Each structure stands twice: as C-alpha cells, then as structure tokens.
Amino acid sequence: MDRYIIILAAGKGTRMKSDMPKVLHQVGGKAMVELVLDASEALHPQKIVTVVGHGAEQVSTVIGDRSAVVEQKEQLGTGHAILMAEDELGDKDGMTLIASGDAPLFTVDTLNHLFEYHATSGNAVTVLTAKAPDPTGYGRIVRDELGNVVRIVEQKDATPAEQAIHEVNTGVYVFDNKLLFSSLHEVTNDNAQGEYYLPDTLEILRTQGYTVGAYTMEDFDESMGVNDRVALSKANAVLRERVNKQHMQNGVTLIDPQTTYIDTDVQIGRDTVIEPNVVLKGHTVIGANVHLTSGTQIVDSVVDDGAQIDASHLEEAHVGPKATVGPFAHLRPKADLREEAHAGNFVEVKNATLGARSKMGHLSYLGDATVGEDVNIGAGTIFVNYDGVDKHHSNVGDRSFIGSNTKIISPVNIGDEAVTAAGSTITDDIPAHAMGIARSRQTTKPDFWKRTPLFKKFGQSDDAK
Structure with a gap:
C-alpha cells in the first residue's frame, strides 16, 4: 500500500x-x-x-x-x-x-x-x-x-x-x-x-x-512535543541520551554521558574514548582509537584513527592518523594536520597544512601555508599572511627548522632542510639547505644599570660593587 x-x-x-x-x-x-x-x-x-x-x-x-x-x-x-x-x-x-x-x-x-x-x-x-x-x-x-x-x-x-x-x-x-x-x-x-x-x-x-x-x-x-524552551531542553536531553547510548553500544567509551554532547549526524569509531564536557557538532567524523579530553569542541571536522585532541577547538578541520592537538589549540576551517603531526598549546591553524610528523608546539600561528614533513616550528612563530587586503601563501620544505619567534612575511618559499635563525623576520625565499637570518646585531651597553630609574629604587648589589 x-x-x-x-x-x-x-x-x-x-x-x-x-x-x-x-x-x-x-x-x-x-x-x-x-x-x-x-x-x-x-x-x-x-x-x-x-x-x-x-x-x-x-x-x-x-x-x-x-x-x-x-x-x-x-x-x-x-x-x-x-x-x-x-x-x-x-x-x-x-x-x-x-x-x-x-x-x-x-x-x-x-x-x-x-x-x-x-x-x-x-x-x-x-x-x-x-x-x-x-x-x-x-x-x-x-x-x-x-x-x-x-x-x-x-x-x-x-x-x-x-x-x-x-x-x-x-x-x-x-x-x-x-x-x-x-x-x-x-x-x-x-x-x-x-x-x-x-x-x-x-x-x-x-x-x-x-x-x-x-x-x-x-x-x-x-x-514529546516542543511548545516552549523548557520542553526544548527536555527533548534535547532525551535525544542526547538516545544518541550517546547508541555510540556506547557501538564500542565508544563515554566517561560521563550526561556531560557529553553529540549531534545526531556525528560518526564515531570503536574504542574511542571521550572525556566529560566534550561537544561534537554537525557532520563531524571521529575515527577509531581516538582520545578526546575534557573541554574539546569539534564542529564539522574529521579526526582520523589514533589521534588525540586535548582541550581544543576544531572547526571544519582535518586531523590525520595519530596526530596530536592541544591543549588549547584552535584549528580553523581548512586546517589539515597530516599523520603524527602536532599542533600544541595555544597554536592556531587556518587554511594550512602541517605535514606528517611536523611539530608546531607552542604559541604560534600557521595561516595560508603548506608545511612539509618532519618540520620543527619553534615557539612564537607567526606566518604573517594578510596585508590588509589579500591573503598570501607560504611554503616550508621537508625537514626544515624554523627558529623560535620567526616571522614569515608571506608569500615566502623556504626550501627543504632550510633553517631560520630565532627572532628573524623572513621576507625573502630561502633555498634548500640554507639558513635565513634577518635580525639586527646585538649591542651591549656596559654598566647601564646605573642609568635606569631602577637603580634609584634598588641600588647596586654587593656583587656588582
């Protein structure tokens, strides 16, 4: 019929x-x-x-x-x-x-x-x-x-x-x-x-x-029909319990289902562990053996098998197999971390690829760039991608070493196995195997302490007398 x-x-x-x-x-x-x-x-x-x-x-x-x-x-x-x-x-x-x-x-x-x-x-x-x-x-x-x-x-x-x-x-x-x-x-x-x-x-x-x-x-x-905000919250609670139960029956560990928020279209692989206060939204796909720690929010993103996301926020991003993110990282749209890559604490990635086994551990920004494999990016590195009108793209070759506090003024191409000296502002291409240094020479002024207001406040230590 x-x-x-x-x-x-x-x-x-x-x-x-x-x-x-x-x-x-x-x-x-x-x-x-x-x-x-x-x-x-x-x-x-x-x-x-x-x-x-x-x-x-x-x-x-x-x-x-x-x-x-x-x-x-x-x-x-x-x-x-x-x-x-x-x-x-x-x-x-x-x-x-x-x-x-x-x-x-x-x-x-x-x-x-x-x-x-x-x-x-x-x-x-x-x-x-x-x-x-x-x-x-x-x-x-x-x-x-x-x-x-x-x-x-x-x-x-x-x-x-x-x-x-x-x-x-x-x-x-x-x-x-x-x-x-x-x-x-x-x-x-x-x-x-x-x-x-x-x-x-x-x-x-x-x-x-x-x-x-x-x-x-x-x-x-x-x-249950929804006629007011109270009923709306109850309906969300009923559906959340239903969705969470289904994932647990399929082999996902939810440490505290009551504080785990998973939208209806989210997919999760077996043996994944999700800690309390995790939010998974939209069409997110989480692989098998993934670990999501408390405070993580993932929206419309893909996280491959074996990855770990630690108290971080992902939007329209991709995290490859066994890659690690966080704590407190922000992966924005078109962020792509390849296998075993690492984006660490207070790192932001947008419209950029971080190659396999490459590491960007601390307080850095990677935007509009392609970073090769086995690259180390030092703390405080910034890819300066926006000139106020347009975005510009930079490339970093395999096995390169980007020193701490480097500013890469895009567009720049850095070759394989190249190095930037810490504190440099890189505006020109660096060929393979070369080092780029772009910082002024240090000048040391002896006995400068006595010329500062601090001398009046603290005086001179016995060691300096």
Missing part, C-alpha cells in the same frame, strides 16, 4: 517567545522539522508534503527539495492545515501519516510499525497512542469493549473516570488517504477558537461506519 506523509509545520509557537519559527529550533544539532523529515524519508513514502505558515520562507529554505511545500496563510487549525495538501495528495490511493514538525523524537521503528499495523487492521484511521506516567493535559483515548477507539477526550472535557485513563493521544495518525480528505470537508469550526480540528474527523468517520483504531507505542518519551 502506498505511503504518504504530511508534516504540519505552520504554527508560530508563541510560547517559545522567539523570532524564529518554532520548528526551526534545534534538537540534537538539527532543526526539529529536519529530524521529522529524516524519520519520514526513512519510511520511503511516495511523497512528503510539509505545510508551512509562520516564517514560511525560512522554513521552506531549510526543507529545500526534501518535501513538497504548501502554505497555510491563515492559521485556522490542524484540519484546515491538512486541507492545504489536498491538491498534492487528494486523489491518491493509499495511507497518509500525519506528523508534527515540533515533535522530533519519534523513531523510524515506531512510525514504521504504525504504518504496518494500519495496513493490516482495516481501520479508516489509526491513532498513535502512548501510556503516559502522568496523563494530565493530554487527550485521553476512550475505547469500547472490542478495543476500538470511541473518542478522544480532552483534559478539560473528561469525566473523573476518563481522567484516570493513562492512554493518551500523541497527535500522530495514519488515515486512509481519500477518507482523510473527504472527512475533512465535513469538519466545522463551531468551537470556541473558530478553528477546524483534525481529531473531529474521527467522530465523522466512526458515525459513517468506519473503524477508528489505535496503535500503542512502547516509549512515551518519543511523543
């Missing part, structure tokens, strides 16, 4: 108190509507239609070509929103799942089981339900003696007996597609809000003699 999905993403979300559309707030590093789309695509439907409204342009940009998009220009309720998809789906045979763009925690397994149950049940509509530990605020599922859904009763309308029911409506449904749209045309807005409500279709279909059923999922946490 063909599958279709409608995602409701038109609401403003006033309780979020935000200028951003509610469905674009992030859970696990992705906009909520993106997470719903991820699960929807994994169900392999014939078509996905997303209904946008508030912030339609912003939401549509995030959705891109992953879904057909229709707009609900007036916020007249969920039933009205779904009718906006009629031109896309109204004549289709099959079953249609209704999902919410602000409920990002439903798993592919749960939604797939719902589809499968509906396909074999003979129901006109199947409601996805859950057993809530505390059902307060949720619509209660009232069943008959055969287990069919008689009605969904909202909290304010429920009798004491109905309020005692713990089975609640999650807001997700699967309909026979054509019955969905035919019943929506019979829904009225005769209510306090003057809106057209999707759940009203259940009573319409039941009155017409169709069966309304329910499928109860196992994990109530999946049903």
